[in-house]
Every structure is written in structure tokens, then in C-alpha cells.
Amino acid sequence: MGTTQLETVPEPKYWHLKTVLSEALDSEFTVGEILPNERDLAARFGVARATLRQALEQLELEGRLQRRRGVGTTVAPPRVGVAVAPARHTWPGAAGDDWQPVDAVESDTVPAAVARLLETAAGDRVHIVRRSRVTQGRPLAAELLYVPAAVVPGCQETGVLNGPARAHAVLQELQSLELEGQDRTVELGSARAEDAKQLDRLPGAPVLVVTTRYVSGGRTTAVAVSTYRADTCRLTFGESDAVALLAG
């Protein structure tokens, strides 16, 4: 798997067009402005419609354009910086948390990757807390937080609660435990149908998936899988007071 083969592949045509279009977006268009239709654009840049479409898709992937049904293609606002790692380790739902609890269910089915992190066995009951993160009315991220029922035994009675109240009950018991540490992974994913709805995107849209592991009593006690819109979000990891001062 050397690079020899790739070196002989010329830069694709749409890629050059993308660069030219990107410069035009900077100099001629303002945020929110609707682009001319594909036929006019293809004519202006002297390319085939298929090439134009590839370039537009690329610019959408890079967060420069938004394509909306019934509206057309508009110039996207800059990506929103979203703080992912808090300066102090805190449980989800602690003071200052930017997430809103939506609801919670109890289930014995969790994704294999989550079960591995939590070291749960088949059939173990797990609370699944759904949360969402919204900025200025726009959905940024959706989250599923997995907490084994054995970790929060006081939540046996939450079955009578519904919606945010039930989510809140699970988070509250979690917060009574001592949090020893947390770590995160970030990877590229595509929005599952349910997340897509919550994020106002179509299924399959690229998302940044942040998996957070919460450690307490020497083991992983909770796992959060957070799905951020890749088109509108830039995840920020602040790690020092010096940088926080600069950013201020």
C-alpha cells in the first residue's frame, strides 16, 4: 500500500473547481445568501453539472454550504465552537452543563461497543438517558448516556417518572457518586435515523461521534455517546487556564 499509485493520480477536476468556488464564496457572497442554480453555476465556471455537483457536495462536507430542500444552496455561517471537555471533571447534568435531558428508558440492549466499555453482560439492565444540545435554537448534538442499573440502584423507582424528570432522576443519583476521571474518543460517523431527526439532518449525514467514559470506584460507571453535526460544529478541547484567558 505505497503512495506510488496515488502519485500518478492527477487532482480531480471537481477539486480544482471546489477551490475556485470557495474563493468566490469568500469574495462575492455573504452568509445565508442563496447560490445561483446549478445550471447557471455550471455555465459560469464552464464545467459539467456532475462536476459542479461533486464540488458542491465537497463544500457542504466542509461546512461552507448548506443545502436545504425547498430553499436551495446557501452560504453557511462559520462552524460553531462547541466546548467538549470541561476544565473540571464533572458528571453529566452537573451545574453548568450545556445539555438538556430529554427522557430516559431502561433496557437490556446496548450497542456491543458500549457493553464492552461498561463490562455489562447480556441481559444486564441499563438506563439510557437521552439528552440534546441546542445553541440559538439550532440543534448541535444528540446524546445517549448509558448507566448500568446496578450503578444507580435508587433509580428502580424511576419507572413511574417520564420524560426529562426521569432523565433527571438518573443523572441525580449518578452525581452522588465520586467521579475519579473521564476520557474521550472522537471519530467520524454517520447519523443514525433517530439521531438524524434530533439533529435536523438526513440519515447518513456525517457526524462527529464523541464517546466519553466516566470512571468511578475504579471502573467505568457510565458511557456517553454524543453525536455532533459535522457540518456546523467545531469541537473545542480547552486544557489550560492560560488558553481560557486568551480565548476570553
Added chain:
Amino acid sequence: MGTTQLETVPEPKYWHLKTVLSEALDSEFTVGEILPNERDLAARFGVARATLRQALEQLELEGRLQRRRGVGTTVAPPRVGVAVAPARHTWPGAAGDDWQPVDAVESDTVPAAVARLLETAAGDRVHIVRRSRVTQGRPLAAELLYVPAAVVPGCQETGVLNGPARAHAVLQELQSLELEGQDRTVELGSARAEDAKQLDRLPGAPVLVVTTRYVSGGRTTAVAVSTYRADTCRLTFGESDAVALLAG
């Protein structure tokens, strides 16, 4: 921009196929195995070739499949966990750094976003150090580190050096400064032609772009733009000794 419109959009056909294919990959195929050709696969699952191709593209985006010219489509190994944020703040090139210096140039042209972070003016000279990160012979990431010439005045003489030696000289002078802090952002991008070559991918392939800001003397003294292959990498942010112990 409510969700009303999306709720009426049914899950696309290729998406269902993707789920079915993903299960087949788990149960019937092993890592590295070559998939049957598109015609046979389309026939087996009773779908049009176009639908099959969309599902395969999606699985490639999610890192489940690799498509290579002249080889075909193979089952990808699990993504590699790549540590991004070191436990202690260190300059690039400090002991234990996983990056290899490639070369360095001096330039007065830097991307606008980088110039904003460094607060450099047009025409300011900046050292651009190129580094790469490789695991088991496979390229994982490419990096451009921007250091204003004014920050490392001793490097005026590095013009006589070439390749890794020149990169090393810039890093070494940087390391003599006191590092006060660093922060990072992660966002989705697409590989520029030059990065693509270094990463053994085609231009436009999805990448995770990590921008690191190094703070010294109360200002941003260096900015690294690291481009990770999104198909093979999972970025890890470890933040506590407790978690490091667990991970061990």
C-alpha cells in the same frame, strides 16, 4: 428550520441495506477479506447497483470497508486509537512525541485561519514544519506546524539545513521556551492534495482536522494543523490517571 420536513422523509433504501451489509460483515467476513463484486452483491441483496454503491460508500465513510484501486473492496480492520492530547503539556518534538519531522520551509504565506490565531500580519515570515505520524507502516496523520520567525530568532541560520534536520532545528528552539498551555479543536475536513498523498488517500477523502494552539509568554506562539485519516483513526483524549490505569 424545524424537523417537520425531515419526519416525513422515509429512511433511504441504501441506509437499510447498509445495516444489513454491516451485520453480514460481522458474521460472514474477516478483516482483510475481499468482498464479492458489485454485480454479485447487488443480486444477493436484491438491490440496484446504485443503491449498493451508496451503501458501500457509507460503510467506507464509517471505516468498515476499504476500497483500493486494483484490489477491490476489503473488510477494514478496527480503527486505531490515536492519543491526541498528552497528559502533560509539551511542545511538539519533546520526548515521547509520536510525530516524525519531515522538513521545514520559511514562508510569508499562511492560511488566513492560522494567521488569525498567530496574530501575524501579511508578509511576516513563518517557519512551516511538516511532520508525519505512522503506525505499523501505515500513515495515520500529516501535520503542518506554523511558528512565526520572530518566535524562534535563532532559526535564521536554519536555511542551510534541509529535510528533517531543518525541522528539528525549529522544534528545538521552540522547546527552549516556556509552554504555558495548549488547546485543541477537532473538525471534519477533506484531504488537500498534498496531505492526501502523505496519507495514501485520494484528495477530498474525509479527514479529522485537529488544530492545536500553543501558548507561551501570554500569546499563541505556534499552531499545528494535524490531518488524521477519518477512515482508520479514532482520536483519544485521555485526561486522568484513573482512566490511564483502566486503559492499561
